[in-house]
Amino acid sequence: MLDRSVVGGIVVAFTDAQVPDQSGRTFLVTGANTGIGFEAAKALASKGARVLLACRDARRGSEALAKIKAAKPDAELELILLDQADLASVRAAAERVAAEPRLDVLVNNAGVMIPPLSRTAQGFELQFGVNHLGTFALTALLLPKLRETAGARVVVTSSIAHRRGQILWDDWNADKTYNATQYYGQSKLANLLFVQELNRRLRAAHAPVSAIGCHPGVSLTELMRHLPPWTKPVLPFVRPLFNPVAAAAWPTLQAATDPHAVGGDYFGPQGLWEMRGVSGPARIEQRAANAEDARRLWDLSIELTGIDPGLPPG
Numbered sequence: 001m002l003d004r005s006v007v008g009g010i011v012v013a014f015t016d017a018q019v020p021d022q023s024g025r026t027f028l029v030t031g032a033n034t035g036i037g038f039e040a041a042k043a044l045a046s047k048g049a050r051v052l053l054a055c056r057d058a059r060r061g062s063e064a065l066a067k068i069k070a071a072k073p074d075a076e077l078e079l080i081l082l083d084q085a086d087l088a089s090v091r092a093a094a095e096r097v098a099a100e101p102r103l104d105v106l107v108n109n110a111g112v113m114i115p116p117l118s119r120t121a122q123g124f125e126l127q128f129g130v131n132h133l134g135t136f137a138l139t140a141l142l143l144p145k146l147r148e149t150a151g152a153r154v155v156v157t158s159s160i161a162h163r164r165g166q167i168l169w170d171d172w173n174a175d176k177t178y179n180a181t182q183y184y185g186q187s188k189l190a191n192l193l194f195v196q197e198l199n200r201r202l203r204a205a206h207a208p209v210s211a212i213g214c215h216p217g218v219s220l221t222e223l224m225r226h227l228p229p230w231t232k233p234v235l236p237f238v239r240p241l242f243n244p245v246a247a248a249a250w251p252t253l254q255a256a257t258d259p260h261a262v263g264g265d266y267f268g269p270q271g272l273w274e275m276r277g278v279s280g281p282a283r284i285e286q287r288a289a290n291a292e293d294a295r296r297l298w299d300l301s302i303e304l305t306g307i308d309p310g311l312p313p314g
Contacts, residue, residue, distance in 0.1 A: 012280035023048035031110030039249035084134025086121035094141035131187035140309035165189030197294035200314025210263035217269035219248035243276035
């Protein structure tokens with residue numbers, strides 16, 4: 001009988017039940033103390049993976065690790081301190097992870113959403129600095145480690161918000177004006193442009209690493225903490241449209257573990273407007289496939305972080 005959950009070799013109804021055995025493999029999951037990162041880390045540990053939980057807060061990271069251990073006492077877990085709002089912390093975390101015997105998958109999940117205007121330790125607008133520049137820097141620093149393992153992957157979490165995003169080349173750092181939603185869209189578009197450019201360059205370098213994107217749909221995680229007050233009375237009525245947190249992790253798990261996934265793929269929920277449901281191929285806005293913008297962003301990211309992934313143009 002034809003399995004209609006698989007089309008062209010890609011699973012279009014992926015859940016945590018489809019995650020293959022991960023024994024012997026090591027995953028680094030950023031933002032793993034809560035929400036989607038926690039659910040992904042828990043699911044990977046349940047499949048036998050060694051999971052490095054990269055968290056900004058040591059106490060909350062330790063609590064998350066303990067929760068996973070309580071559910072799976074033999075889970076192989078390690079806490080890595082990582083604050084993506086500080087490139088010094090990113091470097092220290094990468095140095096620690098590079099000492100691991102192996103690294104199979106880097107899951108770039110950590111992010112912030114629509115905060116009041118804030119700056120990273122290096123003075124970057126917080127959303128662009130954490131969501132994109134922190135991801136770019138951590139990935140670049142860990143590429144040598146990832147390249148030691150054939151079939152390694154870099155997973156980058158974007159959002160359906162990328163569809164209304166644009167790179168504000170004349171004011172990317174919000175030095176002139178700031179709209180939290182607009183700058184969130186910029187950071188999520190940057191995530192997808194990065195995935196596409198990274199994948200092209202990895203292919204050009206014949207590197208044994210793939211770059212794959214994903215998005216969680218819409219889920220009420222701590223990422224939503226800065227929603228405006230007027231939304232709170234509305235949430236109970238729209239909650240049925242949203243993805244439960246565990247299900248919101250399914251696209252991340254598919255990007256990280258689906259044996260049929262290839263570099264450049266993008267996964268997200270298959271339900272209404274890609275807001276919820278099982279995971280499968282997601283729609284990429286045309287602007288996120290703009291190769292010229294992707295190259296320009298790559299060069300800008302090297303200039304701002306001072307970290308060069310050392311990959312030739314694709």
